[in-house]
Amino acid sequence: MANLELRNIRKSFGAVEVIRGVDLTVNSGEFMVFVGPSGCGKSTLLRLIAGLENITSGELLFDGEVVNGLTPSKRGIAMVFQSYALYPHMTVYDNMAFGMQLAKGTKEQIRERVLKAAQLLQIEPYLDRLPKQLSGGQRQRVAIGRAIVRDPKVFLFDEPLSNLDAALRVATRLEIAKLHHDMAKTTMIYVTHDQVEAMTLADRICVLRDGVIEQVGTPLELYENPQSLFVAGFIGSPKMNFLNGEFADAFRATTLGVRSEHIRITSDGRWSGEVVHTENLGSDSYIYVEIGSDEPLIVRQEGTSRHPVGERISVSPVESQIHRFDRDGRPMRV
Amino acid sequence: MSVDGTVAAPAATPARPIKNELLAQRVRSARIFLVPMIVALLIVAGWPLLRSIYFSFTDASLTNLYDHEWVGFANYLNWRTLESGRTIFRGTLVDPGWWNAVWNTVRFAVISVSLEAVFGMIVALVLNAEFRGRGIVRAAILIPWAIPTIVSARMWGWMLNDQFGILNDLFLRLGLISEKIAWTANAETAMTAVLIVDIWKTTPFMALLILAGLQMIPKDIYEAADIDGVHPVKQFFRITLPLVRPALMVAIIFRILDAMRIFDLIYVLTPNSSATETMSIVSRENLIEFDNFAYGSAQSTLLFLIIAAMTILYIWLGRVRLDGGDR
Numbered sequence: 319m320a321n322l323e324l325r326n327i328r329k330s331f332g333a334v335e336v337i338r339g340v341d342l343t344v345n346s347g348e349f350m351v352f353v354g355p356s357g358c359g360k361s362t363l364l365r366l367i368a369g370l371e372n373i374t375s376g377e378l379l380f381d382g383e384v385v386n387g388l389t390p391s392k393r394g395i396a397m398v399f400q401s402y403a404l405y406p407h408m409t410v411y412d413n414m415a416f417g418m419q420l421a422k423g424t425k426e427q428i429r430e431r432v433l434k435a436a437q438l439l440q441i442e443p444y445l446d447r448l449p450k451q452l453s454g455g456q457r458q459r460v461a462i463g464r465a466i467v468r469d470p471k472v473f474l475f476d477e478p479l480s481n482l483d484a485a486l487r488v489a490t491r492l493e494i495a496k497l498h499h500d501m502a503k504t505t506m507i508y509v510t511h512d513q514v515e516a517m518t519l520a521d522r523i524c525v526l527r528d529g530v531i532e533q534v535g536t537p538l539e540l541y542e543n544p545q546s547l548f549v550a551g552f553i554g555s556p557k558m559n560f561l562n563g564e565f566a567d568a569f570r571a572t573t574l575g576v577r578s579e580h581i582r583i584t585s586d587g588r589w590s591g592e593v594v595h596t597e598n599l600g601s602d603s604y605i606y607v608e609i610g611s612d613e614p615l616i617v618r619q620e621g622t623s624r625h626p627v628g629e630r631i632s633v634s635p636v637e638s639q640i641h642r643f644d645r646d647g648r649p650m651r652v
Numbered sequence: 653m654s655v656d657g658t659v660a661a662p663a664a665t666p667a668r669p670i671k672n673e674l675l676a677q678r679v680r681s682a683r684i685f686l687v688p689m690i691v692a693l694l695i696v697a698g699w700p701l702l703r704s705i706y707f708s709f710t711d712a713s714l715t716n717l718y719d720h721e722w723v724g725f726a727n728y729l730n731w732r733t734l735e736s737g738r739t740i741f742r743g744t745l746v747d748p749g750w751w752n753a754v755w756n757t758v759r760f761a762v763i764s765v766s767l768e769a770v771f772g773m774i775v776a777l778v779l780n781a782e783f784r785g786r787g788i789v790r791a792a793i794l795i796p797w798a799i800p801t802i803v804s805a806r807m808w809g810w811m812l813n814d815q816f817g818i819l820n821d822l823f824l825r826l827g828l829i830s831e832k833i834a835w836t837a838n839a840e841t842a843m844t845a846v847l848i849v850d851i852w853k854t855t856p857f858m859a860l861l862i863l864a865g866l867q868m869i870p871k872d873i874y875e876a877a878d879i880d881g882v883h884p885v886k887q888f889f890r891i892t893l894p895l896v897r898p899a900l901m902v903a904i905i906f907r908i909l910d911a912m913r914i915f916d917l918i919y920v921l922t923p924n925s926s927a928t929e930t931m932s933i934v935s936r937e938n939l940i941e942f943d944n945f946a947y948g949s950a951q952s953t954l955l956f957l958i959i960a961a962m963t964i965l966y967i968w969l970g971r972v973r974l975d976g977g978d979r
Contacts, residue, residue: 368879369878370875370878370879389878389881390875390878390879390881391878391879391880391881391882392881395879396879397875397876397879399872399875399876401870401872403870403872403873403875403876404873404876405873405876405877405891406873406895407891407894407895416877416880416882416890417879417880417881417882420880420881420882420883420886464876464880468879468880
């Protein structure tokens with residue numbers, strides 16, 4: 319239950335500036351996701367908020383108070399690490415209770431809180447085990463449990479699902495969403511490079527690139543109104559089709575962006591070309607059409623594709639759903 | 653650290669001959685790889701050991717090594733009852749010189765190894781921290797250990813010299829002592845002198861072994877501990893120490909074995925001083941200088957038995973697994 323304010327935050331490692339002036343407000347109880355390609359500084363930004371790295375310049379405020387100089391434990395945060403970071407020589411129970419044992423609370427209070435968190439995460443049967451006796455998913459749940467026991471004002475996640483296999487990742491993602499629902503008052507900041515995680519979990523997404531914020535907004539805002547070519551390309555799967563040259567000229571833009579689901583296959587479409595590849599996912603399929611642009615155009619079709627490789631088809635964008643970008647990669651108003 | 657799920661045990665009944673052939677081949681190649689080491693050990697360690705044990709049951713002397721008789725346990729303990737009814741005991745086990753050496757050795761081993769463990773841990777913790785020029789410091793700290801013992805013993809011998817030694821000069825100027833001390837010759841300070849040199853010399857080795865253990869500990873759990881608000885001192889005792897314990901125990905075993913056999917440093921630094929005479933020194937004296945080859949062999953055998961017993965006890969009590977990890 320805290321709102322965070324970042325004021326012109328900068329971070330340098332030696333001569334390299336990794337975070338280059340970030341201004342951001344995270345509202346109390348909000349689930350904010352930092353997303354961006356690797357090396358964009360998202361993890362560093364999270365570590366600055368956690369207090370694991372010193373802020374080079376700028377101010378970090380928790381509920382209006384500057385916390386730049388506070389140690390991690392005094393900021394009222396909890397963090398879940400990508401590598402779990404469990405104490406390998408302690409049982410699950412001790413892992414979760416360790417922080418509390420030192421700080422505050424009687425044995426009964428600690429026990430109560432650990433059991434409550436364990437119940438929430440369904441790890442009660444493993445309380446006496448060591449981390450090495452658990453599976454990856456169970457370890458990550460213990461790490462989350464340890465964070466819950468701290469009863470933090472701000473909950474930080476550093477790519478918590480990266481080390482899990484695909485099925486477990488989806489299941490744990492759901493659990494984190496449920497956790498956010500159960501801990502509605504707790505502010506959560508979540509770092510990921512996976513835009514699907516960002517889209518499904520976030521109240522708001524902050525897209526980072528090269529140490530600066532590209533855009534902040536709700537998942538749908540980012541999806542529907544990307545404020546730059548980068549965001550347009552980063553959010554959404556498959557990637558948005560970008561067309562240059564005469565394809566864009568026809569729409570009086572430098573770059574034309576069309577999502578695969580906004581292209582229809584018609585008998586007399588605007589563009590036509592040969593099908594070079596198809597991906598059938600069952601519920602829908604993606605058809606790669608060579609229309610003469612830099613990369614094949616990806617067209618989404620519901621159900622199974624009935625267009626074999628080699629067939630010539632003609633397609634048209636849904637005119638109301640196209641994105642036009644100027645020379646600087648900024649969106650153009652109609 | 654420990655490897656879970658090692659090679660699966662072979663099936664009880666040979667279901668498929670192909671699988672067993674593979675297993676047999678593995679066992680065969682393992683044996684082939686082991687043979688050179690076992691042969692070398694038998695030649696340089698096994699044979700001399702067996703010979704020593706054998707000689708300890710004879711009356712062999714250095715001048716007449718191959719003309720000896722079997723005397724049983726006489727070198728260890730024998731007694732004769734005189735006509736007066738008095739019984740006279742003889743042998744190593746009732747030799748005050750031997751027990752003085754045993755006490756010296758044990759005292760030396762316990763004090764030096766415990767101090768080395770403490771200093772080694774401190775050095776290792778410092779070297780494990782990130783700072784500029786860490787590589788150079790790491791190399792520099794190994795120098796005492798790299799210097800041959802003879803050289804460092806001589807060097808320290810001069811530094812500890814009663815007339816010209818820098819240590820006396822330094823302590824006098826600082827007012828720590830009122831008159832010059834003959835560190836190595838004085839019976840009260842001889843052991844201290846030996847301990848100082850040994851600790852100076854061997855702490856780097858200890859530090860390096862502990863450092864290797866420290867580097868196995870993932871960094872992120874310290875970050876987790878920071879977030880949990882665990883005080884650095886508590887982090888050391890609750891996280892670092894338990895996790896580095898296997899490496900520390902192995903380092904201590906190595907050092908105890910080494911310290912129990914100490915010879916070269918004392919032989920050079922404080923020769924002929926009963927205050928620092930150790931088991932190795934005494935047995936060498938008997939073997940070579942006093943021409944009591946069989947008697948010295950008996951003492952060597954006892955030394956071997958004591959070291960073996962201590963090691964087994966330590967491994968058992970400390971629950972050390974030499975392949976790393978806890979039992």
